[in-house]
Amino acid sequence: MDYEAFFQTELDTLKDDGRYRTFAELERKAGAFPRARHYTDDGVGEVTVWCSNDYLGMGQHPAVLAAMHDTLDSCGAGAGGTRNISGTNHHHVLLETELADLHGKEAALLFTSGYVSNWAALSTLASRLPNCVIFSDALNHASMIEGMRHSRAECHRFKHSDPADLDRLLSMVEPGRPKLVAFESVYSMDGDIGPIAEILDVCEKHGALSYIDEVHAVGLYGPRGGGIAEREGLMDRIDVIEGTLGKAFGVMGGYIAASKNLCDFIRSFASGFIFSTALPPAIAAGACASIRHLKTSQIERQRHQERVAQVRRRLDAIGIPTLDNPSHIIPVMVGDAHKCKMISDWLLEHHGIYVQPINYPTVPVGTERLRITPSPVHTDGDIDRLVNALSEIWSQCELARRAMAA
Ligand SMILES: *Cc1c(COP(=O)(O)O)cnc(C)c1O
Numbered sequence: 001m002d003y004e005a006f007f008q009t010e011l012d013t014l015k016d017d018g019r020y021r022t023f024a025e026l027e028r029k030a031g032a033f034p035r036a037r038h039y040t041d042d043g044v045g046e047v048t049v050w051c052s053n054d055y056l057g058m059g060q061h062p063a064v065l066a067a068m069h070d071t072l073d074s075c076g077a078g079a080g081g082t083r084n085i086s087g088t089n090h091h092h093v094l095l096e097t098e099l100a101d102l103h104g105k106e107a108a109l110l111f112t113s114g115y116v117s118n119w120a121a122l123s124t125l126a127s128r129l130p131n132c133v134i135f136s137d138a139l140n141h142a143s144m145i146e147g148m149r150h151s152r153a154e155c156h157r158f159k160h161s162d163p164a165d166l167d168r169l170l171s172m173v174e175p176g177r178p179k180l181v182a183f184e185s186v187y188s189m190d191g192d193i194g195p196i197a198e199i200l201d202v203c204e205k206h207g208a209l210s211y212i213d214e215v216h217a218v219g220l221y222g223p224r225g226g227g228i229a230e231r232e233g234l235m236d237r238i239d240v241i242e243g244t245l246g247k248a249f250g251v252m253g254g255y256i257a258a259s260k261n262l263c264d265f266i267r268s269f270a271s272g273f274i275f276s277t278a279l280p281p282a283i284a285a286g287a288c289a290s291i292r293h294l295k296t297s298q299i300e301r302q303r304h305q306e307r308v309a310q311v312r313r314r315l316d317a318i319g320i321p322t323l324d325n326p327s328h329i330i331p332v333m334v335g336d337a338h339k340c341k342m343i344s345d346w347l348l349e350h351h352g353i354y355v356q357p358i359n360y361p362t363v364p365v366g367t368e369r370l371r372i373t374p375s376p377v378h379t380d381g382d383i384d385r386l387v388n389a390l391s392e393i394w395s396q397c398e399l400a401r402r403a404m405a406a
Helices: 003-016 062-075 083-087 090-102 114-128 142-151 163-171 196-206 260-269 281-296 299-317 337-351 380-396
Strands: 025-028 035-040 043-049 107-111 133-137 154-158 179-184 209-213 240-244 254-258 330-333 369-372
Touching: 025 043, 043 380, 062 281, 090 107, 090 254, 090 281, 107 114, 107 260, 114 142, 114 179, 114 209, 114 240, 114 254, 114 260, 133 142, 133 163, 154 163, 163 179, 163 196, 179 196, 196 209, 254 260, 299 330, 299 380, 337 369, 337 380
Parallel strands: 133 154, 133 179, 179 209, 209 240
Antiparallel strands: 025 035, 035 043, 107 254, 240 254, 330 369
C-alpha cells in the first residue's frame, strides 16, 4: 500500500469539505489575558482570544502562579512515576481532598485530563459491573462515548436531556441489572443545561448509578464553584461527579468525585489511571490554589456572568444570530463550514480577533458556528471591537440577521 498517498487523500477530503483543522499558533501573555502573540508565516502579531476555555482567566491568577512556582522549586518538574510506583506526591493528595470537599463527596480521584477521567471511569464501571447497561445522553462528549464504547457493555442512547425517554429505555431493562446513566450539566457546544433533578429522579426510580460531566461548569457555577449540581443543591444525589482542572480552573488534569469505595474501585481497576505517570506536582498545586480561591471568591463568577450578558445583549441588538441558552457559552450560528472558516480567518487577519470556527464532526453539518466565550478579563473595548467586527463581516457577506426585537 502507498501509505503516504492514503494519508494525502484523506487530508484532501477534509480540506474539500472545509473540515481541515488549522491551529492558531499562540503565545498567551500571562498578566495580559485575553491578549496573546500570534505566530504566522508572515511574522508575529497580537490577538485578542475570544474562544478560550480558561473561562475565568485563572491561568494567570497570582495565587495559581505562586503555588506553581513554589512547588516547581520545592518538588522539581515531574511526578517521577505512576501513582502506584513512586509518583504519588503530597500535592496530589491535597488536591484530591480539596476536590472531595468541593463536591461534598467522601473521596476524589485525579487523572491526567478530563478526557482520561471520563474514559477511564466510565469504561471501568461499565466493564466491571456485571452485565451493566449504559444509558448515554445523545450529545455526550467524545471522551464519555469512547469510554463507554471501550467497556463493550450494552449501551442505549437517550434523547438529549429527555428524562421521559431515559425512563422509557430504563423500563425495558430487567430491574436487577446494574445500570449506569451518563450525562452532562453544561453542554459545551450549544451551552444548554441538562434537567439534572429530573434525570436523577429517573435514575433513583430505576436504581441506576448516575454519572455527570460538569467539565464546563466547575469553578463557574454554585456558591463555591462546585458546578450546576452545587447551584441546584443536587450534589449528594449524584453518584459520580466528573470535572476538569483545565478549563475554569485554568491549569490541567481531570477528576471524579464520589464515594470512598467507588473512587477506590476506579483507582484499583482503571488502566488509564494505573499505567500513566501522575500529574506534575506543580500542576496539582496550581489547580489546588485555583479551586481554593474560587471556593470563596465570587468576583470572577459575577464578572464572568456580567460579561456574557453584555456580549449577548450587544449581539442581539444588531441581530447577529446566537443560540439562546442559560450558560456562559455564546454560539454565533453560521451554518456553513466554508463561511465559518472564512469569517474566522477574516476576524483574525483584519481585526486581531481570534474565534476558532467549530465545524463537523464537533457539531452537526449545517450548524457550523463561532463559539464565543467571554471572560472577566475581556474589557468593554474588547467587546466593542468584537461586536463591530462581526457586524461588518455580517454585512459584507450578506449573512442573515435575526429579526430585531421591537
Ligand atoms: C473538554 C471536555 C472534556 C475533557 O476535559 P480535558 O480536561 O480537556 O481533557 C470532557 N468533557 C467535556 C464535556 C469537555 O468539553
